Amino acid sequence: MELRQLKYFIRTAEVLNFTEAANDLFISQSTLSQQIKQLEEELDILLFDRVGKKIRLTEAGSLFLTYARQALQDTKDGKQIIEDLKELKTGSLNIGVTYGLSALLTDTIVSFSKRYPQIKITVDFGTSEDLLEKLKIAKIDFVLSFLQLPADDAFLSQVLFDSKLALVVHPSHPVAKEKTIDVKELQNICLALPAKGFNTRDFLEGAFTKNNISPSVKVELNDINMLLQLVETGNWCTVLTMASVKGRSNLKTIPITGIDIIRQASITWFKDVYRKKAANAFTEMIQSQIY
């Protein structure tokens, strides 16, 4: 039994005339006759009564017709959902993002979801390691992070934009009046920093070591939002990329001088896997919102 035969059968049942059905189906009458016969042999029952030069459905044919129609409809539905997927009328998008880039994501999610309301978005926060692991097993479609990867890896990265590290302070804080601050001066400030293992933190540590600095880290935590809340109390300062503080108008960012503090926000894909159209559309949207 093949879908082809079901199509033939359905059309024949509709017009109850082999010759006409064959024309409709763009096959010869003999072929149609053969194919119907084949179907009848497989089911071991007559689907049509051949009475004189007329044919009509048998009870079996009538019962079977329903199922044949349904089967065909299912394949049409299957095709349709794939077309919908291509036009972003359905589907899902799983985004992995490191904490430092979450602020950036919000705007894009809002406009993407407005443009493609049928697509279900799931955002997965985590460390770079966690996210790359999930990327490998296709739990997420791509990762937004500050991570730079070796080129010969299973991953493929693409830079989105540069973002400088800056001291983040509350306006009431004493250093808030400074235009810039030298990296060495950080030693004199009460810092709350992302926990070790966090990408930005690790990057910072490297910079500190290189400059022989050991700032006083009073608080460490693994949640950027809470970190910024602490800074908002005015008791602590922190160091983050400018991008991480986007949308926090009640905080001040002070450029740090004396070290190379440029970080590159990037998007990372798993090599060789099919890229969802939704994923491509989303990243294009991110990029257009940056520039």
Add this chain to the structure above:
Amino acid sequence: MELRQLKYFIRTAEVLNFTEAANDLFISQSTLSQQIKQLEEELDILLFDRVGKKIRLTEAGSLFLTYARQALQDTKDGKQIIEDLKELKTGSLNIGVTYGLSALLTDTIVSFSKRYPQIKITVDFGTSEDLLEKLKIAKIDFVLSFLQLPADDAFLSQVLFDSKLALVVHPSHPVAKEKTIDVKELQNICLALPAKGFNTRDFLEGAFTKNNISPSVKVELNDINMLLQLVETGNWCTVLTMASVKGRSNLKTIPITGIDIIRQASITWFKDVYRKKAANAFTEMIQSQIY
């Protein structure tokens, strides 16, 4: 797209390994690879991600899988219902019967319906002409009647049993004490007969004419049940085949002498049409109940 390809796709999605799936499907790996590719080309989307030596479903593949499974299930259901039909676990039976044979039918319907409870029985009462017309357009599966047809017709008849015509009287009626009654004596009796056009009536008229008799028909009606009810009042007698009075123990039948009064109950099929298994089973049951 063919069911074959859907089967291949489903199995491959289940084991996520072309080689293994090909073995399960008893085809070569190369064939499977080709067929999946063909399916992907038709849908214009990748169904599997080939990452290294592993494969996994894409979002499209995952969505499509549901529909592929459903389509296949529908064909299985279609096959199943036909198997059920063969085993008389489903289906319908449409019986045409003339009024004179309705009494006979009751018992068989009871036992048939007990044996094959899933089969829906519809009984169509009518005149022979009506019923043959319905037989022609497959509204009914066969006709039970006293009608004899010309052999060269589109119909095919088969005799079930002989049934003599008899005078039907109520025990309180004066003639009830007679063992037999001559056809000529019918003239002296108040008769209630089936309406003209009814098979038995037409047959009777022929017999009357041949014997130069013109009995006094006081009542004519087109419902055997009501006719017998009238006879039960004791005011009228009627003439019917013995078979028609089956189950009416409160009525007496008196054989009529002097004319050829044997009628043949028969079953009539439409030539060349597929005979439902249920119809065959039913008629076998009728015949076994007769003898």
Add this chain to the structure above:
DNA sequence: TCATTGCTATCGGTTAAACCGATTGATCAT
């Protein structure tokens, strides 16, 4: 580091079956 294994894609050739045109036999309308 290099061979080995395990996997999919592709190539050329074979085979099965879908397909066609022509014909037959039958029914139906004129």
Add this chain to the structure above:
DNA sequence: ATGATCAATCGGTTTAACCGATAGCAATGA
């Protein structure tokens, strides 16, 4: 009667499903 119309059947052709062999690539282990 006769021509028109329809489905079934018969060879012959063509399409495409299928196979084995092999290439190419990743994962694994020595």
